Amino acid sequence: MRYYTHATTAVAGAVFLSASPIPLFEAGVGAASLGGVLLGSLLPDIDETGSWLGRRTKPLAVFIKALFGHRGLTHSGIVLAPAIYGFLQVEQMFISGLLFGIAAHILADLLSYGGVPLFYPFNKKRTSIPVYKTGSLLEKIIFLGSSAYILLTYFPI
Template sequence: MRYHSHIMTSLCIGAVTAAYTPLPFTASYTAGIIIGSLLPDIDEPKSYVGRRSLGMSHKVKEAFGHRGMTHSLFVWAVIAFIVMVESSSTFSIGFVLGYLFHIIADFLSVQGVPLLWPFQTKRYKIPLYRTGSALETVLFYGAFALLIYIGSQYHLFYEWWRSFLLLLRQWM
């Protein structure tokens, strides 16, 4: 999945999560989702995050390959534990969820992901789409439409703007 599709599908699932749980749909929560949804692709130097990693993505890809370690549920659980022990902020929660949503989205691709790495290198998948395909484009726009619908129905955008303005006020 391309980076903008990861962002949109993760924001959509994050909005649904916020609509049906006590999680607030704030600016910091959505920032965490966006960053978390991009980070697993640090293992690909040509990815959006890889091009901005100051060469780190080359080292990660060299050591583990693309869709290797960074796409593992075990690694996600370790990262989630560390992040949540350090801070249980809405940003941290969004980051952990965004990372998980990325893995789930790639699980639905024809390439799959090594969910059980380092215990097993087998790639698991439900081959729904191919990266860059027309179906991925449909998923992007479908997620966008659902995000707008859920955001409107549950007044999530009002909550987001309110939190954003509060953050701005703190910085000034």
């Protein structure tokens, strides 16, 4: 998934959860939680030197990619499980948003044909629920749909 689709789907998810019957972003998606969601939605791709974040943190991205490869540790259950748990436990809005963004990124990549190694480092095989291919027309539709949802939520017609 492209960085802009990761960002918009994570924000759309946070907006949806803030309006749910049991709001997980109780104060709504304010500036602190929004900043956390945006950063978190890009953070797992720190393991790819060509990613939006990887290009901006090149030495760190090179190091992490050399150790774990792309979609290795940063896309695994070892990161996903604590991110979900922390999101549900932490009350600080930026950190909560950051953890939600990380979880949203990994779950979105789980839906790609490339999948994620949920059981890394014990098993490097990728798990996938193949819905879309990165850069495909369907990904563009997902991006447009999540963008429309955010805009219509905050600026209803």
